[in-house]
Amino acid sequence: MKGDLSMMQEFVKWFEDLTIGDVPSVGGKNASLGEMIRNLGSKGVRVPSGFAITAYAYKYMIEKAGIDVKIKEILKGLNTHDLTDLAARGQKIRTLIKNTPIPQELEEDIRRHYREMEFRYGENIDVAVRSSATAEDLPDASFAGQQETYLNIRGEDALTEKVRDCFASLFTNRAISYRVDKGFDHFSVYLSVGVQKMVRSDLACSGVMFSIDTESGFTNAVYITGAYGLGENVVQGTVNPDQFYVFKPTLMKGFKPILEKKLGSKEKRLVYGETGTKQTKVSPEDKAKFVIDDDELLTLARWACIIEDHYKKPMDIEWAKDGQTKDLFIVQARPETVHSQKDQATMKTYVLDEKGTLLAQGEAVGSKIGQGEVNVIEDAKDISQFKKGQVLVTDMTDPDWEPIMKIAGAIVTNRGGRTCHAAIISRELGIPCVIGTGNGTSVIKNGSNITIDCSEGTGRIYEGLLKYHVDEIKLDQLPATKTQIMMNVGVPEQAFQQGQIPNNGVGLAREEFIINSHIGIHPLALIEYQTLQTKVAKDKKIAETIKKIDERSVGYDDKVEFFVDTLARGIAKIAAGFYPNDVIVRMSDFKTNEYANLIGGYLYEPEEHNPMIGWRGASRYYDPKFKPAFGLECVALKKARNEMGLSNIKPMIPFCRTPEEGRKVISVMNDYGLKQGENGLEVYVMCEIPSNVIVADQFSEIFDGFSIGSNDLTQLALGLDRDSDLVAHIFDERNDAVKRLISQVISTAHQHHPRRKVGICGQAPSDFPEFAEFLVECGIDSISLNPDTVIKTRLKIAETEQRLGK
Numbered sequence: 001m002k003g004d005l006s007m008m009q010e011f012v013k014w015f016e017d018l019t020i021g022d023v024p025s026v027g028g029k030n031a032s033l034g035e036m037i038r039n040l041g042s043k044g045v046r047v048p049s050g051f052a053i054t055a056y057a058y059k060y061m062i063e064k065a066g067i068d069v070k071i072k073e074i075l076k077g078l079n080t081h082d083l084t085d086l087a088a089r090g091q092k093i094r095t096l097i098k099n100t101p102i103p104q105e106l107e108e109d110i111r112r113h114y115r116e117m118e119f120r121y122g123e124n125i126d127v128a129v130r131s132s133a134t135a136e137d138l139p140d141a142s143f144a145g146q147q148e149t150y151l152n153i154r155g156e157d158a159l160t161e162k163v164r165d166c167f168a169s170l171f172t173n174r175a176i177s178y179r180v181d182k183g184f185d186h187f188s189v190y191l192s193v194g195v196q197k198m199v200r201s202d203l204a205c206s207g208v209m210f211s212i213d214t215e216s217g218f219t220n221a222v223y224i225t226g227a228y229g230l231g232e233n234v235v236q237g238t239v240n241p242d243q244f245y246v247f248k249p250t251l252m253k254g255f256k257p258i259l260e261k262k263l264g265s266k267e268k269r270l271v272y273g274e275t276g277t278k279q280t281k282v283s284p285e286d287k288a289k290f291v292i293d294d295d296e297l298l299t300l301a302r303w304a305c306i307i308e309d310h311y312k313k314p315m316d317i318e319w320a321k322d323g324q325t326k327d328l329f330i331v332q333a334r335p336e337t338v339h340s341q342k343d344q345a346t347m348k349t350y351v352l353d354e355k356g357t358l359l360a361q362g363e364a365v366g367s368k369i370g371q372g373e374v375n376v377i378e379d380a381k382d383i384s385q386f387k388k389g390q391v392l393v394t395d396m397t398d399p400d401w402e403p404i405m406k407i408a409g410a411i412v413t414n415r416g417g418r419t420c421h422a423a424i425i426s427r428e429l430g431i432p433c434v435i436g437t438g439n440g441t442s443v444i445k446n447g448s449n450i451t452i453d454c455s456e457g458t459g460r461i462y463e464g465l466l467k468y469h470v471d472e473i474k475l476d477q478l479p480a481t482k483t484q485i486m487m488n489v490g491v492p493e494q495a496f497q498q499g500q501i502p503n504n505g506v507g508l509a510r511e512e513f514i515i516n517s518h519i520g521i522h523p524l525a526l527i528e529y530q531t532l533q534t535k536v537a538k539d540k541k542i543a544e545t546i547k548k549i550d551e552r553s554v555g556y557d558d559k560v561e562f563f564v565d566t567l568a569r570g571i572a573k574i575a576a577g578f579y580p581n582d583v584i585v586r587m588s589d590f591k592t593n594e595y596a597n598l599i600g601g602y603l604y605e606p607e608e609h610n611p612m613i614g615w616r617g618a619s620r621y622y623d624p625k626f627k628p629a630f631g632l633e634c635v636a637l638k639k640a641r642n643e644m645g646l647s648n649i650k651p652m653i654p655f656c657r658t659p660e661e662g663r664k665v666i667s668v669m670n671d672y673g674l675k676q677g678e679n680g681l682e683v684y685v686m687c688e689i690p691s692n693v694i695v696a697d698q699f700s701e702i703f704d705g706f707s708i709g710s711n712d713l714t715q716l717a718l719g720l721d722r723d724s725d726l727v728a729h730i731f732d733e734r735n736d737a738v739k740r741l742i743s744q745v746i747s748t749a750h751q752h753h754p755r756r757k758v759g760i761c762g763q764a765p766s767d768f769p770e771f772a773e774f775l776v777e778c779g780i781d782s783i784s785l786n787p788d789t790v791i792k793t794r795l796k797i798a799e800t801e802q803r804l805g806k
Contacts, residue, residue: 012112013051015034015050015196018035027055027131027132029332029334030192033194039310040307046328046329051117051195052192052193052195061103068187083383087173094171107160114127126272129193148172152275152276154275201230201321203324205229206231209317210304210315210317211314211317214339214365214427216496221246222246222251222304222305223418223419225242226241228266228282229268229280230271231318234419235419243417244258245259250645252302252305260492261569263288266287290555300319303328314335314336318330347500350455351455351471353466353469355462355466357463358460359463360439365422369468371449373389373391393411395441396414397425401422412437413436413437415435416435434460437459440461450462471791479795481798484782486506486581486582487784487785488510488761488786489506489578490514492569492571507707507761508761509583510589512594516598519563521548522605523633524603526563564639565639567633584651585651589654591611592614592615593607617653618665619655621665621668634669634672651683676704684704684707687707689716693713703756709762710742711733713742714732717737742774745758760782
C-alpha cells in the first residue's frame with residue numbers, strides 16, 4: 001500500500017509539498033499552510049513549517065482496526081436534539097478511538113517526520129498539533145474550533161498520543177451535531193492532523209485577522225485583533241483583545257492608513273507550562289499598552305492583502321509574533337464564511353423604533369436586532385435547560401455550546417473579542433450577539449425579556465421587548481440620478497455599513513461626535529496639560545480634570561497627540577467607508593456652552609447669552625484664544641489626507657460671516673500645513689447666513705464650493721430662534737424668503753469662473769418631496785441626507801429629473 005506514491009496513499013506529507021488542491025487529503029488548514037509556504041514566502045509572508053498526517057492515515061487506522069463498523073452501530077438512531085443521548089454516544093466513540101492503537105507502520109512514519117523536525121530545529125522541538133477536517137472550510141461551513149488543538153507538544157510519544165486525540169475529536173458532540181445539521185455524512189468527512197513548529201508567541205503576542213470587516217462585510221478594511229501569549233485566548237474569547245482597522249486601498253499605495261486602534265483589557269496571557277499550557281495574569285502596565293506597534297500592524301495588514309489576493313476571496317487568518325526572534329508569522333488561513341456568501345443585491349437595515357432602559361453594552365456582532373426571554377447559563381453542562389428562541393447570556397462560549405447557539409434568539413457574553421468563537425458562530429448563524437459586556441451575567445435578570453440592538457455599531461442590551469422594523473432594498477433596481485445623492489454622517493463606527501448604501505459620498509461629516517465621544521476633552525486643556533499639572537495641588541477642580549484626562553488618554557504621554565490621532569482616525573474611518581467619493585468634513589461647530597461641557601471646558605469658555613449667534617465657527621478659528629485648538633483639527637485632517645492617503649477628505653468652514661473671515665481662516669489653515677490646492681485640497685464653506693448668499697460672488701473667490709445649511713439659513717433669514725417653542729410654528733425651509741436665498745446662491749456660484757459647486761445638507765429635502773423638487777429645478781449639484789432617507793429621496797429625485805427632462 002505504501003509503495004503506491006499517489007497522494008491519497010501516503011500517511012505523512014511535508015507542508016512544503018502541499019497545495020490548496022490537496023484539501024481532500026489533508027483538510028483546509030494544512031493545504032492552506034502548504035499553499036502559502038510554496039507561493040507567498042517570496043512575497044515576505046512567513047509561515048512556520050511542519051507536516052500533515054493525511055486523511056488516508058486516519059481512514060487506514062479506523063478501517064484496519066475495524067472500528068468504523070462499531071462507530072456506525074453507536075450512531076444508529078441518534079437524535080442530535082437529545083443532548084444527553086448525543087453526549088453519551090459521542091463519549092463512547094471518542095473512548096473507542098483513543099483506546100485503539102495506531103498501526104505500527106503509520107506510527108513509525110509519524111515518528112520519522114518528527115525526528116526530521118528535531119534535526120531541523122533542535123531536540124525535543126515544541127510543536128502545535130491541530131486537527132483539520134477534510135470537509136472543513138467549504139464555502140457554506142465553518143468547522144471553526146470543532147476539532148482539537150494542542151500546543152507545546154514535545155517528544156515522539158506525546159505527539160502520537162495527541163494525534164490519536166485529534167482523530168477522536170472528529171466525534172465531539174458538537175462536530176457530530178454540526179455534520180447532521182449541514183447534511184454531511186459522518187464517513188465522508190475525514191480528519192487530517194497538522195504538526196507545526198510552534199511560534200513562541202507565549203513570550204510575545206498573537207491574534208486573528210480578517211481581510212474584510214467582520215460586521216458590515218466592508219471589503220476595503222483589514223480587521224486585526226491581538227492579545228498577549230498564545231493565540232487560543234483570542235480564538236476562544238477568553239480575553240477582550242486589542243482591535244485595529246487598516247484601510248487596504250491606500251495601504252497598498254504605500255500609505256499608513258491605521259483607521260482605528262482600540263485597547264482591549266487583555267486580563268490573561270496563555271503561556272507554556274511544564275507540559276502543555278497555563279494561564280498567567282497580565283500586569284496593569286502591559287494591559288495599558290497595545291500588543292503590537294504600528295509597523296507590525298501594517299505588516300500584518302499587507303500580509304492579509306497578499307493572502308486575500310492569492311486566494312481571490314476574503315480570508316480569516318491567525319497570526320503570531322515570536323518573542324525570541326521578534327518575527328511575525330501566519331499560522332493559519334481559511335476562507336471567510338459569512339459575508340462571502342451574502343446576497344449582495346439586497347440590503348437589510350434593522351431600525352430600533354423606541355429606546356428602553358440600557359442594561360449593558362459591548363461589541364456588536366452583525367447589525368441585526370433580536371429579543372426574547374433571558375436564560376443565564378454559566379456552565380456548558382447545563383445547556384439542556386435552554387429553550388429555542390431564548391437569549392443565551394453567559395460568560396463566554398466554546399464549541400461545546402454550539403447545539404444551543406443555533407436555536408438562540410440572540411447571545412450575550414461577558415468576555416471575548418469580535419474574532420472569538422461566540423462572534424464567529426453568531427455571525428455564521430445570522431443571529432445578533434453582544435460580546436465583552438463585562439457584567440452581562442450579573443446585570444441581566446434570568447427569565448426577563450430583553451432587546452439586543454447591534455444596528456448602530458455598538459452592542460446594546462435594553463430592558464423589555466422594544467419595537468423595531470427592518471428596511472429591505474434591492475440595490476440593483478435603484479435609478480441613477482444626475483443630482484448627486486450624498487449622506488450626512490457623524491459616527492465613524494457606522495461608516496462601513498452606511499457606505500454600502502448607494503451614494504455619491506458624504507456631504508456633511510461632523511467632527512462633533514468624534515470630539516465629544518471619542519475624545520471628550522477640550523483641546524486647549526490638552527495643549528495646556530503640563531501647565532494645568534502644576535496647579536493640581538492648589539485646585540481640586542483642576543486635579544479632577546487632570547485625572548479625567550489621564551483616564552481618557554491612556555497610552556499617550558503627549559496629550560496633544562491623543563487629540564490629533566483620535567480625530568484623524570475617526571475622520572479617516574468615515575472617509576474610508578465612502579472612498580474614493582468626496583467626504584466633506586465640517587470643522588468643529590460647537591457653541592461656547594457645548595465646548596464648556598467638555599472635560600476642562602469650564603477653564604476656557606465664556607458664558608454667552610445667545611451662543612447660537614455668538615463665538616462659533618470661523619470666528620473662533622483665527623482668534624488667538626482658540627487658534628491653537630483649531631490648529632490641532634488642521635493637523636488631524638492633514639494626517640488623514642497625507643499620511644493615510646485619504647485625499648477624498650475636503651474641509652468645510654461653518655458659520656463664516658464675512659469674506660474677510662474666510663481669508664483669515666484659510667491663512668490659519670496654511671499655517672498648520674493644510675494648504676488649499678496642495679495635494680488636490682479643496683476647501684468648502686457652509687452657506688447658512690444671509691451674508692453668504694448676498695456676497696456669494698466674494699465667497700466664491702475664496703472657497704471651492706458651498707454647502708447650504710438650511711436650518712441656520714432659515715432661522716437667520718426669518719429672524720427666529722429655532723429652539724424657542726413660541727416661534728417654532730414659523731420655522732419652515734419652504735418659506736419663499738428662504739427659497740429665494742437658496743436659488744440665488746446656486747445661480748451666483750454656478751456663474752462664477754471657475755464654476756463653484758453647491759450642495760445642501762439639511763433635513764428639508766428628505767422631509768418635503770416638493771422641496772427636493774425645487775432644489776432639482778434650481779440645478780443644485782448635490783443633496784446630502786440622513787442615511788435612513790437616502791433611498792426614498794433618491795427615488796423621488798429620479799422621478800423629478802425625469803419629469804423635468806434632466
